[in-house]
Amino acid sequence: MIKAIGKHKGLLLAALVTMLVQVGAALWQPSYMKQILSVMADTSLSLNGKVDKISNYGVALIVIAVFGLVGSILNTITAAKIAQVVSADLREMTFRKIQTFSYADIEKFNSANLVVRMTNDINQIQTLLMMIFQVLIRVPLLFIGAFILSIITLPQLWWIIIVMVVLIVLVTGLAMRIMGPHFASFQQLMDRINAIARDNLRGARVVKSFVQEKNQAQKFDKESDDLLQHNLAVGYTFSTMIPAFTIISQLAIFVAIVIVSTLVTKSPAVAQDQLGGIMSFIQYMMQIMFAIIMGGMMSMFASRGMVSMGRIREVLDAETSMHFDTTADEELDGAIEFDHVDFAYPNDETPTLKDISFKIDPGEMVGIVGATGAGKSTLAQLIPRLFDPTAGTVKVGGKDVRHVSQNTLKRTISIVLQKAILFSGTIAGNLKQGKPDADDTDMNRAAQIAQASEFINRLPEGYNAPVEERGNNFSGGQKQRLSITRGIIKQPKILILDDSTSALDAHSEKLVQDAFNRELSATTTLIIAQKISSVVHADKILVLDAGRLVAIGNHKALLASSEVYQQIYATQKGQED
Numbered sequence: 362m363i364k365a366i367g368k369h370k371g372l373l374l375a376a377l378v379t380m381l382v383q384v385g386a387a388l389w390q391p392s393y394m395k396q397i398l399s400v401m402a403d404t405s406l407s408l409n410g411k412v413d414k415i416s417n418y419g420v421a422l423i424v425i426a427v428f429g430l431v432g433s434i435l436n437t438i439t440a441a442k443i444a445q446v447v448s449a450d451l452r453e454m455t456f457r458k459i460q461t462f463s464y465a466d467i468e469k470f471n472s473a474n475l476v477v478r479m480t481n482d483i484n485q486i487q488t489l490l491m492m493i494f495q496v497l498i499r500v501p502l503l504f505i506g507a508f509i510l511s512i513i514t515l516p517q518l519w520w521i522i523i524v525m526v527v528l529i530v531l532v533t534g535l536a537m538r539i540m541g542p543h544f545a546s547f548q549q550l551m552d553r554i555n556a557i558a559r560d561n562l563r564g565a566r567v568v569k570s571f572v573q574e575k576n577q578a579q580k581f582d583k584e585s586d587d588l589l590q591h592n593l594a595v596g597y598t599f600s601t602m603i604p605a606f607t608i609i610s611q612l613a614i615f616v617a618i619v620i621v622s623t624l625v626t627k628s629p630a631v632a633q634d635q636l637g638g639i640m641s642f643i644q645y646m647m648q649i650m651f652a653i654i655m656g657g658m659m660s661m662f663a664s665r666g667m668v669s670m671g672r673i674r675e676v677l678d679a680e681t682s683m684h685f686d687t688t689a690d691e692e693l694d695g696a697i698e699f700d701h702v703d704f705a706y707p708n709d710e711t712p713t714l715k716d717i718s719f720k721i722d723p724g725e726m727v728g729i730v731g732a733t734g735a736g737k738s739t740l741a742q743l744i745p746r747l748f749d750p751t752a753g754t755v756k757v758g759g760k761d762v763r764h765v766s767q768n769t770l771k772r773t774i775s776i777v778l779q780k781a782i783l784f785s786g787t788i789a790g791n792l793k794q795g796k797p798d799a800d801d802t803d804m805n806r807a808a809q810i811a812q813a814s815e816f817i818n819r820l821p822e823g824y825n826a827p828v829e830e831r832g833n834n835f836s837g838g839q840k841q842r843l844s845i846t847r848g849i850i851k852q853p854k855i856l857i858l859d860d861s862t863s864a865l866d867a868h869s870e871k872l873v874q875d876a877f878n879r880e881l882s883a884t885t886t887l888i889i890a891q892k893i894s895s896v897v898h899a900d901k902i903l904v905l906d907a908g909r910l911v912a913i914g915n916h917k918a919l920l921a922s923s924e925v926y927q928q929i930y931a932t933q934k935g936q937e938d
């Protein structure tokens with residue numbers, strides 16, 4: 362953060378200078394008030410003499426006030442600018458950092474939580490920065506300046522200032538103690554509220570079809586009411602704090618006036634000076650009170666801002682759990698090898714994969730089957746290094762994936778995930794995520810294999826057709842075909858299809874498979890499938906059961922030897938019949 366602020370030295374200086382002008386003007390004004398009142402009470406001056414002097418002081422007062430006003434406006438503008446540019450820098454730094462996170466890092470933080478950090482937490486920091494550059498230096502300067510000047514103005518009343526300061530500090534301290542814990546809860550509640558809202562909106566179709574609106578609303582209301590309670594507690598404390606300050610200051614003013622009147626009555630000789638002084642004294646008292654209140658407010662925003670700053674620092678300082686070798690990019694073949702691989706998800710104690718070993722030769726078509734939750738997707742995600750195994754090694758082209766460059770892995774492997782995720786933009790934009798320099802020929806070739814060209818060509822804008830947020834303007838099957846197109850466009854050596862034809866009808870699925878056999882015969886293809894019919898022709902089938910590889914072989918061999926495979930086959934056959 363200091364680095365981010367340090368980049369804007371010119372603005373920092375401007376904020377400082379304008380703040381000093383503002384404080385100077387505020388502290389200077391009361392002394393002129395004192396002069397004006399002293400002139401009025403001066404019996405030795407003629408009326409004309411008094412008018413002349415008062416006019417001069419009046420002009421000086423106006424000039425100082427104008428300086429103060431201009432200083433204040435410019436300070437607000439510069440403070441706002443610093444707060445905005447620094448928070449924009451922080452937001453961009455945070456986003457860039459998140460882009461370097463591995464899949465495991467994102468899981469660890471949780472994506473809703475990261476969104477809150479990039480929005481709400483950055484806003485809190487922006488407010489804090491604005492406060493810092495408007496009041497941080499102003500508060501102590503104003504406090505010390507007004508304190509000294511008030512005592513110089515009416516030395517007899519020093520103790521009133523001390524008593525007032527002690528009382529205000531006590532009230533402010535008490536209020537902070539009451540409000541502090543509520544601030545600490547704000548951010549956690551915001552995380553929870555955001556997570557509910559995000560899940561609800563993302564899963565809008567599920568919510569509607571299961572008529573879950575009421576449940577969702579109740580869940581949301583509970584968290585929102587919690588937040589309300591904390592907000593109310595802060596509000597109530599705040600609303601008692603302000604009248605308490607008013608009472609303290611009015612009492613102090615009252616006592617000061619009573620004492621000055623008594624002094625004046627007792628010794629009229631000093632009346633002129635005392636009377637002039639009381640006005641300035643009251644103004645300084647107000648400034649002291651203002652400084653303490655501003656200090657209190659500042660510490661309130663600071664406590665919220667510091668929590669947010671801590672949360673942003675956590676992201677910026679996070680060591681990514683995955684480091685890629687900086688070795689030169691290389692050409693790897695499509696061989697895959699798992700050697701005694703164990704894997705447990707972050708924050709999960711029980712391993713999802715246990716002691717998995719197998720070899721796949723380049724160009725083979727391999728099926729992976731197993732009951733739901735057996736670990737098929739997890740196994741596939743270790744090949745492109747979305748996660749690292751907790752034990753054992755995963756090799757691609759004969760090399761441990763931890764010792765090849767990220768670019769090499771990206772070029773060699775494509776994974777088409779179970780859930781077809783498209784980004785808003787155009788079809789071409791989405792396909793180019795697979796190969797940035799893809800031309801029309803590349804797109805056409807890939808789309809034909811994935812059986813997507815038929816519906817893309819029917820769209821008036823073809824490859825430039827718009828894709829809405831999360832690809833919502835396409836059907837499930839179309840989204841899957843577009844994802845497959847994106848996966849094969851770069852002609853990878855290894856293609857992993859994680860249940861990626863599940864939304865296609867049997868005929869379309871057959872067309873995709875035939876096209877794969879024809880066009881991608883040199884590509885190692887891993888097909889994770891729910892249906893055995895999707896992998897019967899595979900060279901090999903891996904059978905997973907509760908995280909273990911229980912059998913490996915072709916369909917015929919497995920039917921003869923694997924009990925788990927026989928069971929799956931029997932259930933599915935029953936369903937088909």
Ligand SMILES: Nc1ncnc2c1ncn2[C@@H]1O[C@H](COP(=O)(O)OP(=O)(O)OP(=O)(O)O)[C@@H](O)[C@H]1O
Nearest residue numbers: 468706709713731732733734735736737738739740
């Ligand atoms: N991101 C994750 N964090 C923690 N646990 C996970 C995560 N993803 C999956 N799991 C757990 O790992 C196990 C294996 O999940 P996986 O998705 O690999 O199974 P699968 O065989 O592909 O299932 P399906 O056929 O239903 O897709 C499951 O018990 C699941 O709960």
